[in-house]
Amino acid sequence: MTRARFGTSTGWKISRWWRRSVGRQYLKVNSIGELLENLGKPGAMILCGGTDLVVKMRSGLLSPELLLDISDLPELREIKKNGSKIEIGTAVTQSELLASEIVRERLPLLITVLSQLGCVQIRNRGTLGGNLVNASPAADSAIPLLLYDAEVILTGSQGERRLAVKDFFRGPGKNALSNGEFLRAVSIPLPNPKLYPFFHKIGRRKALTIAIASLGALLHVEGDLIQEVRLAAGSVAPTPIRLRRVEERANGKRVTASLIEEARKLAQQSVSPIADIRASADYRRTVIADLVAHLFEGVLHV
Numbered sequence: 001m002t003r004a005r006f007g008t009s010t011g012w013k014i015s016r017w018w019r020r021s022v023g024r025q026y027l028k029v030n031s032i033g034e035l036l037e038n039l040g041k042p043g044a045m046i047l048c049g050g051t052d053l054v055v056k057m058r059s060g061l062l063s064p065e066l067l068l069d070i071s072d073l074p075e076l077r078e079i080k081k082n083g084s085k086i087e088i089g090t091a092v093t094q095s096e097l098l099a100s101e102i103v104r105e106r107l108p109l110l111i112t113v114l115s116q117l118g119c120v121q122i123r124n125r126g127t128l129g130g131n132l133v134n135a136s137p138a139a140d141s142a143i144p145l146l147l148y149d150a151e152v153i154l155t156g157s158q159g160e161r162r163l164a165v166k167d168f169f170r171g172p173g174k175n176a177l178s179n180g181e182f183l184r185a186v187s188i189p190l191p192n193p194k195l196y197p198f199f200h201k202i203g204r205r206k207a208l209t210i211a212i213a214s215l216g217a218l219l220h221v222e223g224d225l226i227q228e229v230r231l232a233a234g235s236v237a238p239t240p241i242r243l244r245r246v247e248e249r250a251n252g253k254r255v256t257a258s259l260i261e262e263a264r265k266l267a268q269q270s271v272s273p274i275a276d277i278r279a280s281a282d283y284r285r286t287v288i289a290d291l292v293a294h295l296f297e298g299v300l301h302v
């Protein structure tokens with residue numbers, strides 16, 4: 001597997017900068033055992049790509065006393081096929097996922113989404129695990145993982161547990177990790193290859209943008225008949241969410257003007273956006289409904 005180009009030198013710079021602060025420690029962990037031994041210590045935090053954590057440290061939002069760098073741990077850097085599932089180690093970078101043959105072949109929606117996440121420099125450092133643990137309502141990679149019905153694998157000193165990705169998010173910045181536990185990997189059931197990937201992110205600009213609202217879908221249609229549709233939305237609720245009511249209404253139905261209007265209304269009712277510096281709540285609600293309508297209108301024009 002290819003390595004992120006800037007991995008080692010960036011880790012070194014972070015460690016040098018952080019150790020300059022008196023009483024702060026940086027540890028590049030060499031094994032999962034060493035990680036678990038240190039993770040329960042007061043003020044310990046995991047550092048992976050650092051694209052979220054270092055920003056928060058520099059702005060003074062977070063001030064960990066012990067940084068545990070997991071970015072080079074071989075056990076956490078594998079992409080492997082396990083029967084009918086693909087398991088992705090938490091420290092695999094987004095660039096490595098984009099370059100992976102099996103991910104490109106079997107998880108095209110993940111590829112579509114990651115190619116719009118941040119920019120090349122961010123993707124060379126940023127990881128799938130970090131994006132999930134950060135638990136932003138706008139976390140782009142949450143969208144394909146929700147649609148694939150993926151699971152997170154959490155490891156602690158008591159052992160391992162699995163959780164559906166939808167149950168991992170607990171609110172803005174909140175996740176289901178217990179004290180002393182870390183995210184080891186993500187397990188993704190191989191989706192039906194007939195499911196067509198769709199992702200549209202609305203931001204304040206076209207590139208390097210955080211979602212104001214985003215819609216992802218996996219769609220299998222024959223003619224105008226929707227055999228299966230799965231929908232997930234970002235930045236329109238405290239966590240990324242599936243739009244189950246729209247899915248239930250549309251599955252097995254023919255696309256008609258009235259179905260599109262119903263789907264639009266149900267999408268609006270399914271979200272609970274907030275207003276922030278990027279957009280108003282009303283704008284987000286309207287945009288997500290329009291994206292759902294746009295997706296179904298596309299079926300009529302194929």
Ligand SMILES: Cc1cc2nc3c(=O)[nH]c(=O)nc-3n(C[C@H](O)[C@H](O)[C@H](O)COP(=O)(O)OP(=O)(O)OC[C@H]3O[C@@H](n4cnc5c(N)ncnc54)[C@H](O)[C@@H]3O)c2cc1C
Pocket residue numbers: 045046047048049050051052053054055090116117118119122125126127128129130131132133134138139140141177181182183184208209210211
């Ligand atoms: C300029 C810029 C643009 C960006 N654009 C986007 C974008 O378009 N879309 C988007 O979704 N995000 C975007 N991001 C956010 C960011 O790049 C992602 O969230 C990234 O995937 C985080 O991964 P990381 O490895 O860098 O995490 P880190 O910063 O290393 O860690 C993030 C948090 O997760 C914890 N953590 C990391 N790994 C684990 C683990 N295995 N177990 C337990 N805890 C862990 C850390 O302690 C920390 O609290 C952007 C960031 C920047 C700076």
